Amino acid sequence: MLPDIHIRRSARAKRLTLRVYPDKIALSAPIQCTQKQIQAFIASSQIWLKQAWQKQQHLQTQLPSCIRLFNQPQAIAIVYQAQAKLFIFKDQQLYVDQAQPQAALKAFSFAYAKQHLPQFLHSISQEIGLNYQNCTIRQAKTRWGSCSSVQNIMLSSALVCCEARLVRYVCIHELCHTRYMHHGAQFWQLVEQFDPHYQLHRQQLKQQQPYVF
Structure with missing residues (x-):
């Protein structure tokens, strides 16, 4: 009715x-x-x-009542309401335009990823001593990340909704490609050097989808 x-x-x-x-x-x-x-x-x-x-x-x-972000200790509550902006992130709460909830959640995850994922990748790069040229964030639907032959790294915006240890693994994986542009034994040995549990993390990522909302 x-x-x-x-x-x-x-x-x-x-x-x-x-x-x-x-x-x-x-x-x-x-x-x-x-x-x-x-x-x-x-x-x-x-x-x-x-x-x-x-x-x-x-x-x-189907809409979530909260969202978990890789670098936040607690889940962020989502409030659906009528508002001019698609989303407002304030005081650890996410206010979403109820008329366009999915578009708003997607826009928020992308904006949050562009702000925080490059910083996270930089910190991992400094930690393990592998450098790269540039970092771009995309709403990739099939890959969590990639590294080009000129050492430009792409990260999927969906990573912001993964656990921090999985985001760390993806960063390490792509940074190791700056040394080896293949998935041979030397590459995996280098990955294991920085992430001894990479096989578990790799398997857990396969059970998730590299896109959000």
Whole structure:
């Protein structure tokens, strides 16, 4: 059953527009639009409205109540609310636009990754004494990371939702490629030198997907 539709007339509205939110349905109408025209528009949109409303309700059951970040000691609570910005990260809470929750969560994870993953890679590089040229963050769907022949390292933004030890393994893995551009015995010996539990970490990463939301 659909909720009551909130109708708002606006001088800036040029046409009738329906928007479906997790907790309501809103309709914007030009000031000169008659009630009869509004009701006819709603009636003609019934099939789409039901599908969009059901989709929103299903999404709500799938949305996380918190997010764990690799460099945070505690989970970050997520608050879904109506707001102008896609996300606001403040006082260890993540405020998300409830109208676009998945887009907001994806945008946050990417922004957080761009800020924190390059710093983490740099610290690991300093720790193990393997240098690289540049670090880029991408929303990669098939790889956790990569290293080019000119020692440019790419890290997946999804790493921010992994445990710190797994992020460390990926950084070590890619940094070792600055020495060996292959997966031969010498490469794995070097990885093991800096991460004795790399085989376990490698297996655990295979059980996760290199993308977020």
